[in-house]
Amino acid sequence: MTDDEPAKAPQTGGMVGPDGPLLKLFRDRRFAFLVVGGINTGVGFVWFILFSELFDAVWPDATWAEFAVITCAQITSSLSAFFLYRHLVFRVRGHLLLDFVRFQLVYVVIFPLNLVVVPALTLGLDWNRIVAQLMFTVVYVVISWFGHSRFSFRRKKEEE
Numbered sequence: 001m002t003d004d005e006p007a008k009a010p011q012t013g014g015m016v017g018p019d020g021p022l023l024k025l026f027r028d029r030r031f032a033f034l035v036v037g038g039i040n041t042g043v044g045f046v047w048f049i050l051f052s053e054l055f056d057a058v059w060p061d062a063t064w065a066e067f068a069v070i071t072c073a074q075i076t077s078s079l080s081a082f083f084l085y086r087h088l089v090f091r092v093r094g095h096l097l098l099d100f101v102r103f104q105l106v107y108v109v110i111f112p113l114n115l116v117v118v119p120a121l122t123l124g125l126d127w128n129r130i131v132a133q134l135m136f137t138v139v140y141v142v143i144s145w146f147g148h149s150r151f152s153f154r155r156k157k158e159e160e
Contacts, residue, residue, distance in 0.1 A: 032089045033149060040084055041137060044077030048133050066119040066129065074114065078107050081144075090153040099153055106147030110140055 026032045051072045055065040082103045086092060092099060114136055121132035 029089065030149075033085070033145065036081075036084050036089050037141060037144065040077065040081040041141065043080055044073060045133070045137070047076045048073040049130060052129055063123060066122055067115060069129065070111075070114050070118060070133075074107065074111050078104065085148060086153065092153050103148065103152040106144060106152055109147065110143050113139070113143075 026035065048069065051069045055062070055069050059065050082100060085103070086099060114133075117136050117139070118129070118132045121127040121135070122129050
């Protein structure tokens with residue numbers, strides 16, 4: 001194999017495609033996925049806290065703010081997640097728009113669920129917004145693992 005030839009990536013947990021730079025460090029795509037997922041979860045959670053503080057400062061006690069915070073945090077964190085996964089874990093080429101659409105389709109499942117569960121916990125059960133989102137993060141991680149590993153960056157064998 002020459003430097004010009006892409007390395008054949010193993011199929012690991014349904015993920016197909018050339019290895020990203022983290023695979024040189026960790027050698028296990030699932031672990032690299034979890035590392036980037038952890039980083040992105042942290043980044044997303046920071047966005048969630050920042051939007052919570054912003055909406056609470058500008059519109060205190062507005063019940064609709066629960067939904068606005070989730071929506072703003074979802075948009076910002078999913079954009080950063082796409083680029084982190086695409087460049088650090090999978091390192092796929094081409095199909096940028098297709099990859100982005102497929103990536104966001106995974107969040108089409110998670111996002112509405114988040115809009116139901118977290119407000120139910122905060123408005124219905126009087127939980128703290130940040131604690132409720134932290135608990136929902138477990139659900140979020142499981143769904144995103146299966147969605148992204150088996151769908152978002154999948155390539156046909158001839159495209160590897």
